[in-house]
Amino acid sequence: MRFSGHDTFHCKEQWLLKGLQLINxxxxxxxxxxxxxxxxxxxxxxxxxSIHYWLKSFALIDDEDKxxxxxxxxxxxxxxDPFLENPSTLYILQYLIASKKxxxxxxxIFKDFFADKTNNEFTELQIISFIKRILSENNIKKFTENTIxxxxxxxxxxYVPPKKNIKTIEDDFSAPLLGLKFVSDTGRKNDLxxxxxxxxxxxxxxxxEFAFGFCVLDYFDLQASIDFTDLATTLGSYLCLNIEGLxxxxxxxxxxxxxxxxxxxxxxKQLQIKNADLYLKxxxxxxxxxx
Numbered sequence: 001m002r003f004s005g006h007d008t009f010h011c012k013e014q015w016l017l018k019g020l021q022l023i024n025x026x027x028x029x030x031x032x033x034x035x036x037x038x039x040x041x042x043x044x045x046x047x048x049x050s051i052h053y054w055l056k057s058f059a060l061i062d063d064e065d066k067x068x069x070x071x072x073x074x075x076x077x078x079x080x081d082p083f084l085e086n087p088s089t090l091y092i093l094q095y096l097i098a099s100k101k102x103x104x105x106x107x108x109i110f111k112d113f114f115a116d117k118t119n120n121e122f123t124e125l126q127i128i129s130f131i132k133r134i135l136s137e138n139n140i141k142k143f144t145e146n147t148i149x150x151x152x153x154x155x156x157x158x159y160v161p162p163k164k165n166i167k168t169i170e171d172d173f174s175a176p177l178l179g180l181k182f183v184s185d186t187g188r189k190n191d192l193x194x195x196x197x198x199x200x201x202x203x204x205x206x207x208x209e210f211a212f213g214f215c216v217l218d219y220f221d222l223q224a225s226i227d228f229t230d231l232a233t234t235l236g237s238y239l240c241l242n243i244e245g246l247x248x249x250x251x252x253x254x255x256x257x258x259x260x261x262x263x264x265x266x267x268x269k270q271l272q273i274k275n276a277d278l279y280l281k282x283x284x285x286x287x288x289x290x291x
Contacts, residue, residue, distance in 0.1 A: 027255035088211035159183035203245035214284035228269035
């Protein structure tokens with residue numbers, strides 16, 4: 001598990017593209033360890049490390065700083081969306097950061113913490129206690145409570161708009177995932193005077209059925225049949241879809257691509273895929289960005 005590496009900086013709007021362009025133009029394999037990255041990116045050394053961390057967190061590069069297929073799909077081709085102008089790109093990035101688990105807190109909050117909860121609210125103390133229990137159960141001792149607290153604050157800044165502050169407004173409002181509105185400040189405090197946050201699970205009309213289809217094919221590794229419960233506890237959680245929203249987007253996908261079928265037999269719901277392959281994954285992206 002990993003709860004540090006961002007140097008307390010949440011990901012900024014253009015960091016991903018700038019980081020990928022830096023790698024694309026590099027002459028050797030260790031550009032992020034070079035002082036030249038500081039002036040090429042126009043940020044301090046700590047931010048250079050943070051950009052490197054977020055590229056890995058969003059699964060855009062591997063451990064050797066090589067481009068992943070996702071970076072090629074989304075950023076390194078002008079026919080797609082290098083400037084994050086299409087809402088589908090944000091949903092795909094959300095799927096990547098939550099499902100790939102390089103930055104552990106994203107999956108732990110969106111999926112694991114709520115696995116046995118009846119509501120969608122949480123506080124900092126609840127999340128930190130939950131993570132400490134997970135670490136204890138796995139006999140992981142290398143993370144301090146302060147490290148986890150810092151990670152939680154970065155997580156919140158990734159989704160919740162800050163209270164307006166002239167000094168930091170441009171910086172704070174530039175986080176790419178803010179627009180998804182997946183997490184909100186309820187405006188309430190609990191008995192310990194801690195802010196109560198909420199994960200907003202709902203129907204998501206702005207989620208393209210093709211972006212959803214891409215995530216399905218990617219996460220379930222081109223499986224031919226996917227149980228609806230498995231879909232709900234994974235992609236439903238990562239993309240903040242309630243049950244009604246998951247059914248709606250699944251039906252929309254099936255209506256617009258006949259290789260997907262949503263079946264319910266004897267109370268068992270399944271999303272079935274005919275001839276799932278890499279070409280179908282690419283077709284989903286082409287539908288999003290080229291119509």
